[in-house]
Amino acid sequence: MTLNGVLDRAKPAVRWGLAHALPRTLMRREARRGDLQGRLVAAATKGHDLSGLFDEIRAAGPLAPGRYTWTTTTHAAVRELLSSNDFRTRSSMPDASRLGRLVTWSASDHVHPVRPPSLLAVEPPDHTRYRKLVTRVFTARAVEQLRERTQQIANQLLDELTHRGPVDLVKSYCGLLPVTVISEILGVRPQDHGRVLSFGAAAAPSLDFGLGWRAFRSVETALAQFDAWLGDHLEYLRRHPGDNLLSQLVAARDNGVGLTGTELKATAGLVLAAGFETTVNLLGNGIALLTRHPDQLALLRERPELWSNAVEEVLRHDPPVLLTGRTAVRDTEVAGVTLPRGAIVTTVLAGANRDPQVFTDPAAFDITRANARDHVSFGAGRHYCLGASLARMEGEIGLRTIFERFPGLRLLPGSSRRPTRILRGYEHLPATLT
Numbered sequence: 001m002t003l004n005g006v007l008d009r010a011k012p013a014v015r016w017g018l019a020h021a022l023p024r025t026l027m028r029r030e031a032r033r034g035d036l037q038g039r040l041v042a043a044a045t046k047g048h049d050l051s052g053l054f055d056e057i058r059a060a061g062p063l064a065p066g067r068y069t070w071t072t073t074t075h076a077a078v079r080e081l082l083s084s085n086d087f088r089t090r091s092s093m094p095d096a097s098r099l100g101r102l103v104t105w106s107a108s109d110h111v112h113p114v115r116p117p118s119l120l121a122v123e124p125p126d127h128t129r130y131r132k133l134v135t136r137v138f139t140a141r142a143v144e145q146l147r148e149r150t151q152q153i154a155n156q157l158l159d160e161l162t163h164r165g166p167v168d169l170v171k172s173y174c175g176l177l178p179v180t181v182i183s184e185i186l187g188v189r190p191q192d193h194g195r196v197l198s199f200g201a202a203a204a205p206s207l208d209f210g211l212g213w214r215a216f217r218s219v220e221t222a223l224a225q226f227d228a229w230l231g232d233h234l235e236y237l238r239r240h241p242g243d244n245l246l247s248q249l250v251a252a253r254d255n256g257v258g259l260t261g262t263e264l265k266a267t268a269g270l271v272l273a274a275g276f277e278t279t280v281n282l283l284g285n286g287i288a289l290l291t292r293h294p295d296q297l298a299l300l301r302e303r304p305e306l307w308s309n310a311v312e313e314v315l316r317h318d319p320p321v322l323l324t325g326r327t328a329v330r331d332t333e334v335a336g337v338t339l340p341r342g343a344i345v346t347t348v349l350a351g352a353n354r355d356p357q358v359f360t361d362p363a364a365f366d367i368t369r370a371n372a373r374d375h376v377s378f379g380a381g382r383h384y385c386l387g388a389s390l391a392r393m394e395g396e397i398g399l400r401t402i403f404e405r406f407p408g409l410r411l412l413p414g415s416s417r418r419p420t421r422i423l424r425g426y427e428h429l430p431a432t433l434t
Helices: 003-032 036-045 051-059 075-083 098-106 126-137 140-145 147-161 169-174 176-185 190-207 213-239 245-251 261-292 294-302 304-317 388-405
Strands: 070-072 323-328 332-334 337-339 344-348 426-428 430-432
Touching: 003 036, 003 098, 003 213, 036 051, 036 070, 070 075, 075 323, 075 332, 075 344, 126 245, 140 147, 140 388, 147 169, 147 176, 147 388, 169 176, 169 261, 169 388, 169 426, 176 190, 176 261, 176 388, 190 213, 190 261, 213 245, 213 261, 245 261, 261 294, 261 304, 261 388, 261 426, 294 304, 294 388, 304 388
Parallel strands: 070 344
Antiparallel strands: 323 344, 332 337
């Protein structure tokens, strides 16, 4: 084997080491030393209640200093950071250091939801052009037109659960509903639905960090397979356009210019990974919260018009994404704290949602909360979640329908949270349906 061949075979291990093994090791070490972010990340992987840590971080100031990053759970600071032009996503920042050059050298050619040209990882002017085209297709009206179909999918899935014994709701409902909707958005032919489901389940952890080697390789394999399948699928849609949103995106133009093939793949990859995992978590977290607060569920049965606000309160109280990060592109100031160029700030979305300066009695789960929608679970600024309307719609239909169909739904022992650091949700949610 040639030297180049040997080096190419080494690239996956280098990617894993830089993106997962190294940060995981550093976070564990800092957690043992008492670093607030390190402790937060460590506790998140064990499914612990994090509200006490949110308060500790907030008590340390609007931006709590750490060994490697600053951390904030203050609502105002999170919104300011995510909306500021003084900050960029880490993956969009050029890095001329040896480590940065190693990252560039080892990068995979396959589509990845958190690497350029994904909307999560690009900045203006590319982000402006890119998002303008995408938002022209993914409109609130387009999402609303999916409502009836989403209701049909939820009904069909629950029909299949009728008269069954105990079920794992994550596997049999929370996961199947969003991936079926995603298949509709992507214009997936019925014979390929099973493949897209497997792609989504395997690729979703790509949004996280600190993966073990086996999980990392599984993600890489799924993304490579999805990339290959997607190339053929996009070509099919060019020849046979349909009413689905991906067909519309393929045809979308701004001043005669559309998205490149790579950008189309990146958008589809983001829809698959982010749209799958976050909605799975929203549904699972919502089912768990409502079954553990029967007074709130009873109120929804009396006042079904509260379902929309109930979804907002689920998103606020137990959001699908724990945190995100930004890097300062120049010397700047946030919440009275001076930050140098290159400073990394971790914005804890779930912590900002518990800020007592914004939410009265923030630990309470209250579906009548007047300002529940003020949560930052979908981010803020130019990177505000493109799929927010879709997630809200799926969450409302998915939660309302299962509790209407099975009013005696009862969770069983054995539920477990995902051992992830950024994503927050259930891996298993066993239940009986009556």
